[in-house]
Amino acid sequence: MEDEPTETGERLAALMADEQVDEAATLLRSLHPGETAHLVLELPEEDREKLLLALPPEVGADVLEELPDDVAAATVRDMSPDDAARMVQEMRTDEEVDLLGDLPPAAAEAILAHVDDADAVIARDLLRHAEDSAGGLMQTEFIAIPKGMVAGEVVRQLRDKAAEYADYPASYLYVLDEAGCLDGVVSLRALLLCDEATPIWEIKHPSAVSLRVDTAREELVRVFRTYHYLAIPVVDGDGKLVGVVTQDDAMRLAGEEAEGEMLKFAGIVGGEELRDMPFHLRSRRRLSWLSINILLNVLAASVIAAYQETLEAAIAIAVFLPIISDMSGCSGNQAVAVSIRELSLDRIEPRHALWVLGKEVTIGLLNGLVLGLIIGLVAWAWKGNAVLGLLVGGALWINTIFAVMLGGLVPLLLRRLNQDPALASGPILTTLTDAAGFFLMLALATRFLHLL
């Protein structure tokens, strides 16, 4: 099924190293475009550009479509605008616009100046849409037919334009009324199964689901998950058909969203980092989150500062403060992650706060008890002081219950406030649980200092 990717990759790298660019291009052309992406990624940056330029523009376009967006943009940016334009205009419109959108506006415009006029107009128009809206995601290659036709005519038209349609996502045909408005969808299967004389309106799908150019990512993904269609048409404000979003692209977007959520959860602003992105971008996206976090940390730690005398009198407590802080944070973050996921799966909404609270309290009671017992026994064994064990264990128990309740709720609250739960929940949670944990531990220690 697969042509030993590493072996092919080594051959390709060897050919490029020998400057045998044309042989390398021939090798690449023998593969499915999807297979080429991984191989091209393995090459040094300057070789990628050379290799693509050695390919016929339409093949180069196929490879560009398969490369990760950032790599494709970097590769095109190194080409002269007219070389880039030759390749870019052979790309599917949605991929072309993705690519141009990742370039600095001036670079994109320089390329578009060399693109065929009609294509350039379409591309400039599409670039206006938000990247993750239906308008930004759609391709303008689709098969439209007027509503008056009969099946036989449609099939003849398909045969006549077979070459042009070859790259179109072609599970459905779109029926337009006189004004160019979407009137219905016909599946290729229905067309195949009906008689030549059947009027198209008779085999039209009864209820056509469509998206609007401004439909946002979340809603778009929800529609694909609900209906499982292979492609969904996109209409403008007047109901005119302007493009098609494929299931493939919608689900890739959903996957990227889920992956971005983990990065945001780990504190990377925007949820996007790959290590070959520019240094200043990577540093800034991490640092902006860290620098807020460190200020919140100082706030929480100021609770400790208020209890210096207790600490001096019972220095053993200092050993347990980071443990209380860390473990409460861990328990709370588990609850945060479950809430974020249930939110993104539409399983809960902000109004389910009480239900979430109930589910978390019981977990907190049990898990907190177990963790409290472990740390209490450690404290007791270490200092031979049962009261110390009780204090440390009790504080962790109570704080775990607090942490999971808070962890479950904070994402709901942020969603209600239209803030991003994945990015902001963690810092809010740990600040509050740290402060609460330090206070619990130190207030209890102050109260029972004579027993420590």
Place this chain on the structure above:
Amino acid sequence: MEDEPTETGERLAALMADEQVDEAATLLRSLHPGETAHLVLELPEEDREKLLLALPPEVGADVLEELPDDVAAATVRDMSPDDAARMVQEMRTDEEVDLLGDLPPAAAEAILAHVDDADAVIARDLLRHAEDSAGGLMQTEFIAIPKGMVAGEVVRQLRDKAAEYADYPASYLYVLDEAGCLDGVVSLRALLLCDEATPIWEIKHPSAVSLRVDTAREELVRVFRTYHYLAIPVVDGDGKLVGVVTQDDAMRLAGEEAEGEMLKFAGIVGGEELRDMPFHLRSRRRLSWLSINILLNVLAASVIAAYQETLEAAIAIAVFLPIISDMSGCSGNQAVAVSIRELSLDRIEPRHALWVLGKEVTIGLLNGLVLGLIIGLVAWAWKGNAVLGLLVGGALWINTIFAVMLGGLVPLLLRRLNQDPALASGPILTTLTDAAGFFLMLALATRFLHLL
């Protein structure tokens, strides 16, 4: 495009509350199955079962297919085995097997005893495959044609069996040789565009990509991402065609994987928790990770215990220990998340360790410097002691560099050892960075104690 989901939901709930189950069923039948899932989820558990039983079995099966796996299983479990069987045997095989696999084996067998013999044999056979392998994910509904046919015959056969094929994923037909082995794939489009007399072998896709029943999730997702096919056939060890995996299902699996990764990253073993799962499962999956983590925490904190005298002499240090621990953990976890993602996107492999290290060191130098400056200034301002500021800031700077390097590498190391990076990286990272941070801070403080 959408029938006001909340309004319909309220009507449905009201009908169920009035025990007007048949009216509720009629309302549900007027919707697309995908739209029903959300509505049924909103109902109390006992109502779900009642409502499904009031639907014709084939409609109930459609609804079951759309419900989340765990909810579908819980609903079916409450039915009598013969009620359940009537509905289950109308499901697509892949969904049926998913559902049965989520039931206790005895309950699944009780239902299968009431399923038609031929269906039961297929289901039992499929249940043997791992849930996330091609065999566990495939459906056995596909259109196979012998290789000797011409296009016209194939179309006639499709028309004859149109009713039976209605629910089949039908973008492709599969061509079999005399032995039942997969010989090629024909797209519906090619069939539509060719002449009646064209032999099937002539319009066959030249290179047919196929999966084996035991192809694992990761590879399966990779193949779909590479080729973008709408469906890929699955063959057994002898090359016999046994099923088809659709793009829809493969991409859903990929999405679930990405979502599960975040839960694992947050410390939920197995990466699966929804709050309506049984309490003991939820508690156990969280607690097993927490209890290892707390022991690692104790290990790290024992560094502090070794420096009690220093702490007693410079109690201000105790305030900064949790901050050093927390911030190093945050910085390191950002690097962990980026590595996990780059691994899952095939952008890096364990052998790229040095490259990752280089990319992280520079980030650590800059971000650590900024964080160190912030905390150093806070310490200086608080105690009016510049040396304290230098010590705290310096320790955080150095430890941040250490944390991001470690965070970048640990996932690569775990992957090399065939362990799950998402689950295990965090605890390993924080233990080592905590211990290093505490040591740095306290060793420096001990050395310069006379200046504090």
